[in-house]
Amino acid sequence: SSGINAEYGCLSVAINSHNKSLLVVMTSNQYMELKSYLFKKFDKENNYQIVARDIRERFSYTVVLALVCVRNMSQLDWDTSHIWDVLPDVMLIACSEVIIDWVKHAFVTKFNGIPVESYQHYRYQLYDDLLNPKLYSQTFSNRMDMMARKILFIPLPLVCLTITVIIEVLPEDLDLSPLDYLRYGTTTFAVLFILKVINMGLILHYAE
Secondary structure, three states: OHHHHHHHHHHHHHHHOOOOHHHHHHHHHHHHHHHHHOOOOOOHHHHHHHHHHHHHHHHHHHHHHHHHHHHHHHHOOOOHHHHHHHHHHHHHHHHHHHHHHHHHHHHHHHHHOOOOHHHHHHHHHHHHHHHOOHHHHOOOOOHHHHHHHHOOOOOHHHHHHHHHHHHHHOOOOOOOOHHHHHHHHHHHHHHHHHHHHHHHHHHHHHHO
């Protein structure tokens, strides 16, 4: 959780600062990640762990960058014109992450003789695990929870950060009764549950 909070704080400062040195440092730090993977021995299983790590990183970056934009918008009274001021920095961070990952996997596959078709195999392997009923018959976990465990993704820190940011961006003069909080909380839970069901249905349909 502290790592996600530190990442959120650094990205927020880097995007909002007039001096872009921290943004340059964070972007160049991704090149250090590239250097740590070059000319090292990897097999298909190790490469799968790298892919899983990249999946976790990209999802975390997406959520954290979205929270930074929401926090910025709330500080400027939700002025939509401000989004064009932070969009170049957000795109720089996102594009650099994608480019570094692409170059990293190009080197890993080239110098270790791993066929490119392995990535398609990883995808089909995740689909098979998602559709395999034997993995869920002996456990109380649902499909998404098991898939998150398979790629070693822990959503709790991101959930805590999201709730914290949402509470911070709420208006300070918001005068609601306990019944109103219960009503809005129930509505939010219902909407999130419906979105989860729809998302699950789309993923299962695509996997089949």
